Amino acid sequence: MTIEQPTPIRGARTRTTRTPTKPHGQWAVDGREPLNANEEFKLADDGLNVRERIETIYAKGGFASIDPTDLHGRFRWWGLYTQRKPGIDGGRTAQLEPHELEDEYFMLRVRIDGGQLTTQQLRVIGEISTEFARDSADLTDRQNVQLHWVQVEDVPEIWRRLEEVGLSTTEACGDVPRVILGSPVAGIAADEIIDPTPQIQEIADRFIGDATLANLPRKFKTAITGHPSQDVVHEINDCAFVAVEHPELGIGYDLWVGGALSVVPRLGERLGVFVAPDRVAEVWHGVTRIFRDYGYRRLRNKARLKFLLADWGVERFREVLETEYLDSPLPDGPAAPKPTSLGDHVGVHAQKDGRFFVGAAPLVGRVSGSTLTALADLAEVHGSQRVRTTPHQKLIVLDVPEPEVENLIAGLDAIGLSARPSLFRRGTIACTGIEYCKLAIVETKANAAEAITQLEQRLGELEPEIGRPITLHVNGCPNSCARIQIADIGLKGQLVSIDGEQVPGYQVHLGGGLANVDREEAGLGRTVRGLKVAADGIADYAERVIRRYLADRELDE
């Protein structure tokens, strides 16, 4: 395994980040002695090296031939997780050992940096799904597509087909730089400030699959947008670039670091610097190496970049970045103004070239391989060869000539994708949940889909009064894959006590949101103590909240 040596520490201040008694496991401070089992297996062999064993041993020998450390550790570096065995209820999740929850099938995550797909690539994903994944496909809120029911025997052929069209599963999971979120309307929107595609591409080309960045303390999430709607949830990424105009230096990016949700949510912070487009990859590399070298590795629940930033503060983070990792300091830079429109891109919008893009909502991100293949065909019939995924579990068809727009929308409806969805369908996302996830306590997608149907029936006529999507985010456990803390109504899956009995349900978070056209800045939702909702009670609860909101809101709310 090749691992780049950490940059030498030049400032005494940098050395004082840990308590004297308990090392945090920072490579640059404490050395590389592994302090937990995860760090041990990562140091023993690079996660990326498992690919060769999958191709030469495991795909031939089947599930039983897989080394447990590879199965539960390194497989993630190639986008593979074992999925949950069907029929185990959520009440038993915490009681069983991980291997007892695990099926012999895999979730396979296809990495789509910037969410950019050709119709040919989309068709290949759809066909892989129908052939090898029981027609399963979910759009994630990080612009990936996840397939389920994949067998290890088929993985080499799946990789071959993906790579033939320029797609991959490289570092789609694991303690690595994950997929780079990019504005889904990069390069096309009429009101775009800058097209971030070259920056996304440069980072992906130079650094994804780079062994020197393949052993980070935990996952590392990136987002880049050049659109004024700030459409990449930048406040909850480890490293994010948001387009901004500098009064003297022109168009570039405002750098944010240290955002992440999960059990201990923290919004990212601006470093107050201006990053010229041609320095984005260098700055990203610097931030990522700070995380690699100084990130905490002793406790996994303290290993995300947000904990280092919380201890260092932005001033010190900037100083270390500039003095130890960059060729030259960065100029001070302004903050980007508040977003000017909703960033989910649902509906029909003008492109800069006179054509249109059409954003459509599936139900809670759930599609299928057949749907993706049908979408590729449909887009081509109507003159498009490009599709984008979004960080809101939506899809966008690009380059549609005006006369084709309505026909395309009718075709989308016919395959379950709505370009004019209700506000409830538009605002609701759900994580994988108990159907496939080994950590889940509660079902998510089916419950959220049922809630949407109910809310459409009960509150449909109030939509003009409501006026904007009510964000309803449904999680199957206390992690935050569906971003519960930044929703109007966030539901966290857990066991709840109803009539004295412990049953799967949700803890309620209220009032969260990222900066958007209606909201000056991001804020985390508040946990409403004692307020729990039964798994089948989402619609009842959401209806009460929405009716109360309509009755009591202030004029500018």
Ligand code: SF4
């Ligand atoms: Fe699984 Fe929990 Fe993430 Fe949902 S939030 S996908 S249940 S880990």
